[in-house]
Amino acid sequence: MTAANAPVSSEGAGIVGTGPSRRGRRRVPAARRETWAAYGFLSPWVIGFVGLTVGPMVASLVLSFTDYNLVDAGNTSWVGLGNYREALTEDRLVVQSLKVTTYYATLAVALDLFVGLILALLLNTGFRVIGAIRTIYYLPAAVSGVAVSLLWLWIFQPSSGLANALLDLVGLPAIDWVYSTTWVIPAFVLMSLWGVGRSAFIYLAILQRIPTNLYEAAAVDGAGPFTRFRRITLPLVTPAIFLNLVLGIIGNFQTFTQAFVISEGGPANASLFYTLYLYRNAFRYFRVGYAAALAWILFALLLVLTLVAFRSSRRWVYYEAEDLR
Amino acid sequence: MPGITRRQVLRNGLTLVPTIGLWPALLAACGDDDGDDDGVAGVDKATLQILVGFGTGNAPSQIPAQEELAAAFEKASGRPIAFRRIPDVSGEEAQRQLGVSIAAGNPADIILPTGVFGISLYIDQKVWLDLAPYLRDADIDLGLFAEPAIAAAKAPNYYGPDSDVIVGLPAGLFTHTVAYNKELFAAAGVDEPPHQWDAPGWDYDRLLEVTKELTLDSKGRNAAEAGFDPAKIVQFGLGHWDTGLMALGYGAEKYDPESRRLLLDSNENVEGTQFGADLVNVHHVLANDQLAATVAAGAGDEPQLAAWKSGKLAIIDMCGCDLQSYGIDNDFEWDLAPWPKGPAKLVSTLNLDVGAIVAASERRDAAFEALEFLLIEPANARKLATKGYGAMSPLRSEEGAFLEELEGDYPGVDLQLFLDAFPYSVNQEGWFPAFTQVNDAGGEFLDPIAMGDATAAEQLPKYQKAAQELVDRWFEENELPS
Numbered sequence: 001m002t003a004a005n006a007p008v009s010s011e012g013a014g015i016v017g018t019g020p021s022r023r024g025r026r027r028v029p030a031a032r033r034e035t036w037a038a039y040g041f042l043s044p045w046v047i048g049f050v051g052l053t054v055g056p057m058v059a060s061l062v063l064s065f066t067d068y069n070l071v072d073a074g075n076t077s078w079v080g081l082g083n084y085r086e087a088l089t090e091d092r093l094v095v096q097s098l099k100v101t102t103y104y105a106t107l108a109v110a111l112d113l114f115v116g117l118i119l120a121l122l123l124n125t126g127f128r129v130i131g132a133i134r135t136i137y138y139l140p141a142a143v144s145g146v147a148v149s150l151l152w153l154w155i156f157q158p159s160s161g162l163a164n165a166l167l168d169l170v171g172l173p174a175i176d177w178v179y180s181t182t183w184v185i186p187a188f189v190l191m192s193l194w195g196v197g198r199s200a201f202i203y204l205a206i207l208q209r210i211p212t213n214l215y216e217a218a219a220v221d222g223a224g225p226f227t228r229f230r231r232i233t234l235p236l237v238t239p240a241i242f243l244n245l246v247l248g249i250i251g252n253f254q255t256f257t258q259a260f261v262i263s264e265g266g267p268a269n270a271s272l273f274y275t276l277y278l279y280r281n282a283f284r285y286f287r288v289g290y291a292a293a294l295a296w297i298l299f300a301l302l303l304v305l306t307l308v309a310f311r312s313s314r315r316w317v318y319y320e321a322e323d324l325r
Numbered sequence: 326m327p328g329i330t331r332r333q334v335l336r337n338g339l340t341l342v343p344t345i346g347l348w349p350a351l352l353a354a355c356g357d358d359d360g361d362d363d364g365v366a367g368v369d370k371a372t373l374q375i376l377v378g379f380g381t382g383n384a385p386s387q388i389p390a391q392e393e394l395a396a397a398f399e400k401a402s403g404r405p406i407a408f409r410r411i412p413d414v415s416g417e418e419a420q421r422q423l424g425v426s427i428a429a430g431n432p433a434d435i436i437l438p439t440g441v442f443g444i445s446l447y448i449d450q451k452v453w454l455d456l457a458p459y460l461r462d463a464d465i466d467l468g469l470f471a472e473p474a475i476a477a478a479k480a481p482n483y484y485g486p487d488s489d490v491i492v493g494l495p496a497g498l499f500t501h502t503v504a505y506n507k508e509l510f511a512a513a514g515v516d517e518p519p520h521q522w523d524a525p526g527w528d529y530d531r532l533l534e535v536t537k538e539l540t541l542d543s544k545g546r547n548a549a550e551a552g553f554d555p556a557k558i559v560q561f562g563l564g565h566w567d568t569g570l571m572a573l574g575y576g577a578e579k580y581d582p583e584s585r586r587l588l589l590d591s592n593e594n595v596e597g598t599q600f601g602a603d604l605v606n607v608h609h610v611l612a613n614d615q616l617a618a619t620v621a622a623g624a625g626d627e628p629q630l631a632a633w634k635s636g637k638l639a640i641i642d643m644c645g646c647d648l649q650s651y652g653i654d655n656d657f658e659w660d661l662a663p664w665p666k667g668p669a670k671l672v673s674t675l676n677l678d679v680g681a682i683v684a685a686s687e688r689r690d691a692a693f694e695a696l697e698f699l700l701i702e703p704a705n706a707r708k709l710a711t712k713g714y715g716a717m718s719p720l721r722s723e724e725g726a727f728l729e730e731l732e733g734d735y736p737g738v739d740l741q742l743f744l745d746a747f748p749y750s751v752n753q754e755g756w757f758p759a760f761t762q763v764n765d766a767g768g769e770f771l772d773p774i775a776m777g778d779a780t781a782a783e784q785l786p787k788y789q790k791a792a793q794e795l796v797d798r799w800f801e802e803n804e805l806p807s
Contacts, residue, residue, distance in 0.1 A: 069450065070424045070425065070427065070428045071423075071424050071427045071428065071447065071450050071451075071452050071685075072450050072451060073428060092791075093766075096769075157618065158615050158618070158619075159615065159618040159619040160618060176615070179615055181772070181773070181776075181778075265768070266768045266772055267768065267772040267773075267776065268768060268769045268770070268772035268773055269768060269769040280765065283420070283421040283424060283425075284417070284420065284421075284761060284765070285761055285762060286424050286450065
């Protein structure tokens with residue numbers, strides 16, 4: 001076959017069978033068929049994204065400027081920035097819930113970053129049953145938040161819980177945990193370690209890509225284990241630290257289930273998380289317009305925190321690829 | 326690899342639009358085209374829906390009576406009843422579902438039962454249908470019901486004291502007494518409480534004396550003795566007790582509709598609330614949930630119940646609604662006694678369950694017909710109250726039914742005290758402005774009192790200030806019906 005008589009598609013040369021048929025019927029090119037197929041498969045997601053994410057977001061933005069009440073929708077009126085003004089200047093429970101949430105998120109993110117890294121380093125040591133251990137550590141991520149909360153409620157029972165039994169073993173006094181204004185947030189922070197497997201696996205993915213020859217060269221140069229960690233491991237895992245930081249900030253500022261199931265915001269509003277207060281306004285007081293404003297305030301707060309994290313990352317996150325340019 | 330051109334983006338975007346459009350058409354083609362469907366699987370528009378989840382009514386033993394009465398109603402009227410059951414004791418999930426279903430235009434027609442608290446949550450949001458016109462049309466006299474039940478079913482703080490508006494028909498009544506473990510009294514050599522309401526000498530002071538003698542530490546010393554160790558209590562004189570209610574005996578009220586002011590920092594409320602907290606933190610005679618768990622191993626979710634059943638609580642509050650749990654299968658002799666009298670008055674609490682029609686229902690007439698069948702017809706009302714909810718029937722004609730139904734189950738127990746409690750029983754769940762928000766705000770100020778971290782004199786003025794702001798804002802944004 002010569003180049004002159006070889007079939008040529010309209011999209012590119014050399015693809016057999018994609019040109020016009022001998023009978024003169026026009027056939028759809030393969031690339032276009034693939035494109036249609038791709039759109040067909042993509043469209044359920046697009047519908048879901050538009051209908052279940054973008055649509056409700058736009059609706060909630062509009063509602064946040066109204067006094068929409070879930071059970072009295074007929075009397076809805078436009079209040080402009082009234083809901084935002086009330087939330088930011090008049091509602092002391094917004095301040096309380098932001099304090100609680102910030103306190104919790106700060107401790108939970110810090111602990112998650114630290115413990116996750118330690119755990120990943122241990123999992124990266126390569127001993128035999130590592131596969132089973134990895135599975136065990138990731139299992140909690142697949143368990144329902146309500147079930148986990150109920151389990152921890154038992155662990156934190158002052159009289160018969162496991163936590164105080166352990167304290168008793170080492171001669172420490174019992175703690176009231178979730179029944180104490182002082183300890184309820186630390187208790188939730190400890191509980192958040194239940195999900196540390198997620199961040200550990202992000203670290204682990206990076207750790208396993210670090211070339212061993214870097215460590216070997218450093219060892220030849222006389223670097224000890226701590227120096228090798230500080231000079232090689234830590235800089236190379238900073239992208240994972242950054243990712244876990246951003247995910248941690250966003251996730252922990254939206255903490256809800258534990259407070260809803262275990263403490264209901266108490267005692268004395270010491271665990272009144274922001275999203276719990278938002279939920280109360282929407283589904284207990286039915287002030288959906290106000291709750292929508294609270295949601296957008298949280299969105300704005302998270303956006304700012306995320307942008308700050310991204311801006312600061314230029315100073316401390318090391319991307320190996322940038323050095324290769 | 327070449328980048329994507331603007332032309333490609335436009336062309337592909339335009340291609341995506343009709344592709345997306347196919348999906349709704351496909352889903353619509355697969356959907357049910359039955360126009361009668363109202364959004365709940367298997368329920369057509371003729372079916373009345375009753376939401377059960379605002380309190381009692383979902384225990385397995387309670388369901389058969391409700392189902393039998395629903396079947397009887399269908400037989401009599403030709404209209405079926407479907408139950409939406411939400412088995413959550415706190416009622417929070419039922420509240421959420423009610424709100425969402427009203428917003429979606431698909432609410433249950435009837436809420437049955439709901440306590441007055443559940444009614445109060447939504448009165449000012451016009452969720453409930455005023456039943457007065459229906460009662461007039463059906464020529465039903467509210468005198469059929471016990472007076473405390475009707476008083477509680479109205480909302481005088483909202484509609485006014487002279488209004489005939491009524492948003493719930495009484496379905497079940499629960500009064501409160503105290504229950505005591507006779508064997509612990511005998512072991513301590515303490516006289517049992519009287520069996521007559523307002524008996525001389527049975528007051529808060531005597532309650533404190535008795536419970537001190539009945540509270541024991543691990544060395545057998547009682548709370549009135551020197552050397553008693555409150556850190557090692559093995560038996561409490563008092564438990565399963567709402568300390569907030571102690572203020573009632575001091576004459577405390579929550580709200581004054583004339584001045585539109587809450588009365589949370591009144592002297593009566595401060596003294597009563599402090600007395601209740603001191604029973605736990607100063608006198609060490611009352612077991613809160615945490616303390617109850619310490620004397621009942623493996624208590625689980627219900628430490629008070631476990632502590633009572635293991636014979637570690639001498640006296641408890643006994644609501645008629647608790648008979649099926651605290652009153653059965655006890656391995657010790659027990660009996661009932663009246664509530665003790667407070668410094669100002671003798672007062673016990675009254676819980677009332679009602680049936681209410683959701684104003685947004687499309688089947689209001691049929692819903693009222695069902696309520697009339699279930700709650701006015703004496704035999705049905707009696708069955709629903711006693712078998713369906715374990716309550717006293719609020720119909721005057723059926724007052725004796727409670728004893729007739731239950732006497733065989735509780736031999737030797739003075740159940741008559743529940744009926745004799747009526748003159749002293751007051752419902753504390755009536756509406757006041759910003760009802761839910763004020764109640765929710767309480768935890769912040771009341772928890773430190775209950776835990777002994779602050780005094781009532783310190784906390785209640787703060788609660789009053791915060792709560793009154795909520796009430797004032799309510800009046801800025803709302804009006805009472807004229």
